[in-house]
Amino acid sequence: MLDRIRRWEEEILNYWSEKSVYDKVKSSLKGKPVFNFIDGPPYPTGPIHLGHSWNKTLKDIVLRFWRMRGYDVVDTPGFDMHGLPIEVQVEKKLNFKSKTDVLAYGVDKFISECKKLAFTNVKVETEQFRRLGVWMDWEKPYLTVDPTYIDGVWWTIKRMHNLGRLYQGWKVLGWCPRCQTVLAQHEYEYKQKRSPSLYFKVKLLDEDCYVVVWTTTPWTLIGNMVIAVHPDEKYVKVKANGELWILSKYQVDSGLLKELGVEKYEVVDEFPGRAIEGKKYVHPLLNEVPIHKELEEKNERCHTIITSAEYVHVDEGTGCLHVAPSFGPEDFEIGTSLGLPLITFVDGRGVFDKDGGYFEGKNVNEASELVVKVLDEKGLVVKYGTIVHEYPHCWRCKTPLIFRLTKQWFFRVKDYRDKLVKLAEETEWIPSWAKALFIDWLKNIEDWCISRQRFWGTPLPIWICEKCGYYIVVGSIKEVEELSGKRIEDPHRPFIDKIVFKCPNCGGSMKRVPDVIDVWIDSGSVIWSVLPQVKGISDYSKWETLEIVLEGKDQIRGWFSALFVLSAILFGKLPYKRVYMHGFVTDERGVAMHKSLGNVILPDEVIEKYCAEILRFYQVISTSPGEDQRFGYGLLSRARTYLTIFINTYNYLSQLAKYHKEVETDLAPEDEWLLSRINSLIEEVTKDLESYQIPDYARKLYEFLVEDVSRFYIQLVRERMRDETEAGKVLHVLKYTLDRFLRLAAPLNPMLSEKIFIKVMKKILGREEDSVHMLPWPSVDKDKVRKDLEEMFNKLREVLTAVKRLRQEVGIKARWPCRALYIEDKSLSPLREVILRAANVKEVIFETPREDKYIKTCSTTVGTVGLDVKETRELMAERLMRDISRHVRAKRKELGLRPIDRIKLYIAGEKEMLNLLNDVMDELKERCGADEVVTVRELPKVHDKVEFKGHIVQFYVEKAS
Ligand SMILES: [Zn+2]
Numbered sequence: 001m002l003d004r005i006r007r008w009e010e011e012i013l014n015y016w017s018e019k020s021v022y023d024k025v026k027s028s029l030k031g032k033p034v035f036n037f038i039d040g041p042p043y044p045t046g047p048i049h050l051g052h053s054w055n056k057t058l059k060d061i062v063l064r065f066w067r068m069r070g071y072d073v074v075d076t077p078g079f080d081m082h083g084l085p086i087e088v089q090v091e092k093k094l095n096f097k098s099k100t101d102v103l104a105y106g107v108d109k110f111i112s113e114c115k116k117l118a119f120t121n122v123k124v125e126t127e128q129f130r131r132l133g134v135w136m137d138w139e140k141p142y143l144t145v146d147p148t149y150i151d152g153v154w155w156t157i158k159r160m161h162n163l164g165r166l167y168q169g170w171k172v173l174g175w176c177p178r179c180q181t182v183l184a185q186h187e188y189e190y191k192q193k194r195s196p197s198l199y200f201k202v203k204l205l206d207e208d209c210y211v212v213v214w215t216t217t218p219w220t221l222i223g224n225m226v227i228a229v230h231p232d233e234k235y236v237k238v239k240a241n242g243e244l245w246i247l248s249k250y251q252v253d254s255g256l257l258k259e260l261g262v263e264k265y266e267v268v269d270e271f272p273g274r275a276i277e278g279k280k281y282v283h284p285l286l287n288e289v290p291i292h293k294e295l296e297e298k299n300e301r302c303h304t305i306i307t308s309a310e311y312v313h314v315d316e317g318t319g320c321l322h323v324a325p326s327f328g329p330e331d332f333e334i335g336t337s338l339g340l341p342l343i344t345f346v347d348g349r350g351v352f353d354k355d356g357g358y359f360e361g362k363n364v365n366e367a368s369e370l371v372v373k374v375l376d377e378k379g380l381v382v383k384y385g386t387i388v389h390e391y392p393h394c395w396r397c398k399t400p401l402i403f404r405l406t407k408q409w410f411f412r413v414k415d416y417r418d419k420l421v422k423l424a425e426e427t428e429w430i431p432s433w434a435k436a437l438f439i440d441w442l443k444n445i446e447d448w449c450i451s452r453q454r455f456w457g458t459p460l461p462i463w464i465c466e467k468c469g470y471y472i473v474v475g476s477i478k479e480v481e482e483l484s485g486k487r488i489e490d491p492h493r494p495f496i497d498k499i500v501f502k503c504p505n506c507g508g509s510m511k512r513v514p515d516v517i518d519v520w521i522d523s524g525s526v527i528w529s530v531l532p533q534v535k536g537i538s539d540y541s542k543w544e545t546l547e548i549v550l551e552g553k554d555q556i557r558g559w560f561s562a563l564f565v566l567s568a569i570l571f572g573k574l575p576y577k578r579v580y581m582h583g584f585v586t587d588e589r590g591v592a593m594h595k596s597l598g599n600v601i602l603p604d605e606v607i608e609k610y611c612a613e614i615l616r617f618y619q620v621i622s623t624s625p626g627e628d629q630r631f632g633y634g635l636l637s638r639a640r641t642y643l644t645i646f647i648n649t650y651n652y653l654s655q656l657a658k659y660h661k662e663v664e665t666d667l668a669p670e671d672e673w674l675l676s677r678i679n680s681l682i683e684e685v686t687k688d689l690e691s692y693q694i695p696d697y698a699r700k701l702y703e704f705l706v707e708d709v710s711r712f713y714i715q716l717v718r719e720r721m722r723d724e725t726e727a728g729k730v731l732h733v734l735k736y737t738l739d740r741f742l743r744l745a746a747p748l749n750p751m752l753s754e755k756i757f758i759k760v761m762k763k764i765l766g767r768e769e770d771s772v773h774m775l776p777w778p779s780v781d782k783d784k785v786r787k788d789l790e791e792m793f794n795k796l797r798e799v800l801t802a803v804k805r806l807r808q809e810v811g812i813k814a815r816w817p818c819r820a821l822y823i824e825d826k827s828l829s830p831l832r833e834v835i836l837r838a839a840n841v842k843e844v845i846f847e848t849p850r851e852d853k854y855i856k857t858c859s860t861t862v863g864t865v866g867l868d869v870k871e872t873r874e875l876m877a878e879r880l881m882r883d884i885s886r887h888v889r890a891k892r893k894e895l896g897l898r899p900i901d902r903i904k905l906y907i908a909g910e911k912e913m914l915n916l917l918n919d920v921m922d923e924l925k926e927r928c929g930a931d932e933v934v935t936v937r938e939l940p941k942v943h944d945k946v947e948f949k950g951h952i953v954q955f956y957v958e959k960a961s
């Protein structure tokens with residue numbers, strides 16, 4: 001079945017392109033109200049993963065739904081082609097270890113490799129998204145490397161500058177020593193890491209007493225400037241190992257000393273932290289790092305105990321905080337507030353420079369070991385071990401970050417926090433709880449470091465005069481051309497680096513700052529940067545708020561934030577009205593997929609093994625907004641059921657239409673019920689999609705098709721199909737229902753729906769259109785909605801569940817009729833005829849049943865239900881007859897007989913059985929399509945046998961001449 005669907009998908013994709021179906025749909029919607037949307041651009045780093053397929057399927061549903069509603073949908077896809085993701089891949093391919101390798105190789109060659117790889121991967125991913133059945137404007141995607149796009153990003157930078165929000169400053173930020181660039185907060189990837197855990201002593205200058213301090217980065221001691229304690233919390237002086245130590249009382253009380261190997265100690269003093277404020281200590285590396293001597297002389301706060309209520313927590317470490325202002329963001333805050341000097345100590349590779357003294361030339365890891373060794377020789381180590389903790393890593397190459405002091409370019413954002421939060425209150429989030437996460441992020445947002453010390457990116461459009469330091473922020477390629485008098489063939493590095501012009505201030509030469517821009521500014525500027533391309537508009541202020549953006553949860557810090565901050569600051573306007581946020585995909589057990597774990601499943605693999613529709617269906621239905629998705633081949637059974645029943649149901653209708661004529665009057669209650677149900681379904685899923693409850697939409701389609709249509713309605717009408725008029729009514733009802741259902745399912749299963757439309761429905765409905773996607777979204781037939789009837793059928797299904805359970809308890813098969821059914825709830829009496837068939841009983845009695853020898857009861861939410869299980873001779877005859885006819889019908893199929901073919905049936909068995917059959921001979925003939933039934937003692941040839949109550953009945957089928 002799934003193989004067949006896969007072949008259909010390929011066929012439909014060809015059909016779409018041959019008939020230009022997408023283009024026709026698009027042009028039919030020109031001039032209609034606009035549905036404004038933007039695709040959050042993926043990095044073209046190679047084959048897509050399950051997160052991508054999930055994301056694009058959800059988007060595809062949204063876009064298809066609004067197209068069917070008659071909207072001119074903006075569906076330009078995009079690719080985020082700059083940045084580290086591509087650079088790291090190229091470096092891997094070329095076997096580079098560091099940035100130096102890039103410089104040696106040549107920036108121009110490196111950039112052209114990046115460009116080549118990005119464009120190749122755009123092609124690969126585009127094909128994969130198409131294969132998923134996603135309809136976007138694949139011929140005209142927006143690419144962040146396009147000069148027109150770069151123009152938009154440069155405009156953003158210049159505009160921020162004009163608003164006084166661009167500045168250059170020193171800051172301690174996460175730095176990847178491998179990629180040799182600064183990373184912004186939203187690019188940190190937190191992972192478990194084993195680090196050193198060092199407790200060491202620092203001697204007070206004028207007392208024979210030590211402060212005990214803890215660190216996980218021993219190398220940062222080289223930059224230690226002060227030790228901070230909490231001003232109000234209690235500290236103790238203890239006598240331990242014959243020395244006096246100072247630590248927080250809280251930690252001593254919690255047993256820290258024992259952990260540090262001190263069995264016996266005595267508390268000799270207790271005081272608040274401020275009591276030791278201002279005390280000088282001996283820097284433990286004073287001799288090894290000579291610069292500390294100079295610092296001490298110049299700045300009296302250096303190497304003293306200071307207090308900080310904000311940054312010191314007495315339950316962390318020893319409650320005495322080692323502060324290295326160049327190596328930690330909080331340390332930096334403390335250092336600048338004290339006016340301590342700023343020294344970088346390490347270079348971009350994480351290697352100590354000459355200020356590191358004894359440690360010069362060592363990288364941070366080597367320096368850590370050496371620091372411990374030096375302290376140990378001085379007898380200053382209290383305890384040395386390791387610790388596993390959450391630590392930030394480079395988001396691309398996974399190297400543990402170091403925190404390092406550098407000079408960078410920033411957008412001033414922090415002072416705008418309150419306005420951002422206020423504006424964010426106006427957005428709607430699906431799921432609603434995600435809004436609080438976003439607002440929390442905005443409440444704590446820092447100034448945005450926008451410069452990166454890399455190669456493949458939008459160049460930072462700032463030119464600085466070498467002589468006087470005057471700088472110009474450029475807002476477009478044209479502006480650079482005007483300033484330099486040169487034509488800019490390619491705004492990328494290294495070409496743009498060569499553009500030099502004269503300083504208007506002093507006549508010196510102005511050179512570009514060599515940095516590139518954070519990729520999140522590329523994607524965060526998308527709404528206006530694509531205007532020239534998508535709408536042919538050159539005025540960047542002419543953008544409209546997007547209806548929705550739809551991305552993964554990591555975008556709270558990423559794209560959702562970038563879009564929001566930029567449009568709020570630049571335009572005071574919401575970039576989007578609402579956000580749909582989905583989670584990440586994990587394996588079946590909830591473990592993240594990783595090559596090293598061997599648990600990676602790729603969308604291509606699922607499509608090759610099964611088909612795209614199973615992937616689409618599973619990814620949409622299985623996971624609520626905001627939640628992570630588990631994916632594994634063992635989890636696809638519901639999706640498989642849905643697709644199988646989808647095809648079988650339409651095949652059934654196709655058969656009906658072939659053999660019967662539609663009858664539209666005098667419908668049975670279950671017919672009216674199904675007509676009501678499909679209209680209620682239209683109403684419900686329209687609301688779901690309007691409010692972006694996308695998994696609910698899929699779940700309702702599943703329940704309707706599988707439970708209501710296939711397992712209930714089609715089973716219920718089976719007996720009626722023996723009557724031509726009744727069959728005509730069923731045909732009418734199914735045709736009406738499945739026409740609408742197909743349109744509801746088209747956004748979810750675009751390829752399967754299309755195939756079914758072309759193969760089955762187009763003809764049955766007499767439609768002219770080439771595609772199901774050209775049909776309008778169905779509207780509700782209000783006069784067909786009968787909530788009372790739906791309510792009644794809900795009750796009926798409760799009753800039927802009870803009957804099923806009772807039959808199982810007593811061992812009476814569903815196809816065996818029973819004498820009577822008792823139902824307490826009299827409101828079901830209009831359904832008497834339906835119940836007779838559905839419950840397979842001879843009589844329905846609306847009375848509260850009392851349990852006795854023959855009446856078995858069961859209580860339900862709609863009252864007590866009782867089944868009369870007494871076995872009469874007539875019932876036995878009928879049961880036997882039904883068993884035989886069922887087997888005979890199966891045999892007929894096996895023999896390849898058509899429904900209209902007549903047979904001659906030979907039956908052999910004990911006399912008692914044959915006698916029973918005599919009573920129901922006419923019905924047996926009718927049910928088997930037999931002209932004649934011959935009963936004999938023994939059969940020369942046997943087709944099959946039926947076991948009934950310990951007796952055997954054999955039969956043989958012969959085609960009647
Ligand atoms: Zn890195």
Ligand SMILES: [Zn+2]
Nearest residue numbers: 465468503506
């Ligand atoms: Zn100048």
